[in-house]
Amino acid sequence: MAEVYLDNAATTPLAPAVIDVITEEMKKTFGNASSTYELGRKARRVIDQARGQVAAAINAKENEIIFTSGGSESNNTAIFGTAQARRAEGRRIITTKIEHPSVLEPMKQLERAGYDVIYLDVDDHGRIALSDLKQALTPATILVSIMAVNNEVGTINPLTEIGALVADSNAYFHVDAVQALGNLDLDVAKMKIDLLSASAHKINGPKFLGFLYEHHGVKLPPLVLGGEQETKRRAGTENVPGIAGFGEAISESAALDKQKLQAKYQGFQKLILDKLTAGKIDFEINGGTGTHDSHHLLNLHLVGVSTTLLQANLDLAGFAVSGGSACTAGSLEPSHVLLACFGKDSPRINESIRISFGRFTTAEEVTAFAQQLVKIAGKIQQKGK
Numbered sequence: 001m002a003e004v005y006l007d008n009a010a011t012t013p014l015a016p017a018v019i020d021v022i023t024e025e026m027k028k029t030f031g032n033a034s035s036t037y038e039l040g041r042k043a044r045r046v047i048d049q050a051r052g053q054v055a056a057a058i059n060a061k062e063n064e065i066i067f068t069s070g071g072s073e074s075n076n077t078a079i080f081g082t083a084q085a086r087r088a089e090g091r092r093i094i095t096t097k098i099e100h101p102s103v104l105e106p107m108k109q110l111e112r113a114g115y116d117v118i119y120l121d122v123d124d125h126g127r128i129a130l131s132d133l134k135q136a137l138t139p140a141t142i143l144v145s146i147m148a149v150n151n152e153v154g155t156i157n158p159l160t161e162i163g164a165l166v167a168d169s170n171a172y173f174h175v176d177a178v179q180a181l182g183n184l185d186l187d188v189a190k191m192k193i194d195l196l197s198a199s200a201h202k203i204n205g206p207k208f209l210g211f212l213y214e215h216h217g218v219k220l221p222p223l224v225l226g227g228e229q230e231t232k233r234r235a236g237t238e239n240v241p242g243i244a245g246f247g248e249a250i251s252e253s254a255a256l257d258k259q260k261l262q263a264k265y266q267g268f269q270k271l272i273l274d275k276l277t278a279g280k281i282d283f284e285i286n287g288g289t290g291t292h293d294s295h296h297l298l299n300l301h302l303v304g305v306s307t308t309l310l311q312a313n314l315d316l317a318g319f320a321v322s323g324g325s326a327c328t329a330g331s332l333e334p335s336h337v338l339l340a341c342f343g344k345d346s347p348r349i350n351e352s353i354r355i356s357f358g359r360f361t362t363a364e365e366v367t368a369f370a371q372q373l374v375k376i377a378g379k380i381q382q383k384g385k
Contacts, residue, residue, distance in 0.1 A: 003318045004365045008202075008358035009151055009179060009297055010322055014245075015204035015360075021248040022206060025241035033238050034229060043240045050247030054211055057254040058177075058196065059187045066212045066233045067243055071178040072102035073223065074197030074212040075145075077234075078174045079106040081220030082143045082195070083115060089170065090140030096120045096128055097340040098150055100176055104336070107145075116140075124341050125288045126155035134165055141171040148180035152337040152354055153287030154297030156184065163192030172218060178202055178210075182253040182359075183261065183296050194218050204359070205249030206242045256359065265295035265357045272298060272355065272370045279374035282381060286338060286352055298355045301348040302377045304384045310353055313376045319369050322354040 005013070014022075025046060031039030033047050048062070055062045068074045083093070095107055097119045107117045118136045120128045133144070144166045149156050159175060166173040174195040177186060182203035188196055196213040200206050214220060214233070226235030269289050276283050286299035302310060307323040314321055323335075334349040342348050357366070 003320065004369055005320045006355050006357065006361065006365070006369055007320050007322045008361070009354065009356035011201045011207065012204045012358045013360065014206065015249060015252060017252065018205055018245045018249045022241045022245040025244045029240050029244070031240075033240060034227065043238075046240050046244050047238055050243045053247040053251045053254075057181075057186070057250045058213060059189050060213050061216060063231070064213055064216055066214060066230050067238060067246075068210045068212055068234055069208050070201070070210040071100075071176065071197050071199035072210075074199075074210050075100065075102040075174075075176055076106050077212055077220065077223040078195040078197060078214075079103065079110070079143065079145060080223060082172055082174070083110050083113075085220050086142040086172075090138075090142045092116045092118065092138055092141040093143045093145065094118045094120065094133065094136050094141060094171070095145045096122060096147070098122055098126055098152075098155075098337045099145065099147055100151055100178065103145055103147070103176055120146075122155075122340050125292070126150050126153045126337065126341050127292065128157065130158070130161060130165065133162065137165065137169045137171065139170055141169060143174060144169075144171045145174040145176070147176040147178075148186070149177075149183065149294045149297075150287070150337060151179045152297070152335060153299045153341065154179075154294045155287055156180075156292050156294055158292075159191045159193065167192045179294065179297075181250075182256075183258065183294050185258050188213055188215070195220075200242075200246040200249055203249050203253045205246045206239075209239065209242045209246050211246075261359065262295050268357050268361065268363070268366045269295055269298050271363065271366050272300075272373070275367075275370035275374050276300075276377075279378055281374055281377050283377075284348070286341065286348060296357045298357075299352060300355065301352045303347070303351065303381070305351055305377050305380045307350055307352055309380065310376060314353075314369075314372065317372050317376070319372055321369075322356070323352070 029043050031043040033043040051062050051065045054065050111117045120132050172194040175193050176197050178199045181198040194215045200209040222233050224235045282303040284301040338349050
């Protein structure tokens, strides 16, 4: 069997139709979308079509979608833009301890600039208590930034309930939906979301492309200054072929039945867990596999098995999984998500792997992986006895 890829939370392979769309647009649509002649107008039409596809996927209006370089830029734009636009109204911002680094790092910078940032605690399943959020909200709160799905343990946050709470306050509600787009149904109107970030490469689209949904009532200053692209909200000549590919990717993703997709992934989780149990492997689940979790992610603690050793052995056997977030995979620092869930003294911090499925993952691949995982982990655990 060829190499088995089970790190779809880090990135996903391009869908065949997306490759076709990008290739075709690279051949025929090379004009600058800001130009007024026909080649430019043609490029503009391609972008407008993709913008409509993105808007439809989250129940937004087309003029509320800003194309960016990816989820990180979108998160930075939402956070720094809100802080700048609303600094006279208040200095309190609420987030959680298990957000993506592209949220947490801007928060740290705002703290240094004098903002009061509240980091909500999570339980051992990675969930916040709504009562904690309600208590933290004050008239001085200008932003609540909470991710839709955690990128390491798969926890789904109750966006509709959070949105209702925030709507009754003075704050904007920002959602990092990078792991949710394509895996869950998102409705910015129903969920009362003011700002939402997402990325193309997590849904079988091209890298270095994303979008920021900005509710029409929200007016943020741009993070990237220069030309007047994206109706003056994000400078820089648009990547027309990439944006066309993004539109195709999000249309394919939006057409999928998310309940069926989650059921498929849940079956993959069960397959792995059953193999581990049958193989008498000592393991624990980090987070959960219930109704409040996205089943495309499975984070496992293999007791007594070093993350780096297990990853290396799986890699040699042709299986790609992660030790945590891809954004911190090269770091020697432990996962901030597992630290927040279990504390610094937990052995889970250095004995866990993240497995993540995509829509092209097959049961055959998962079965082969589960068998290899049992074989490797079993050997290591036997040696440790």
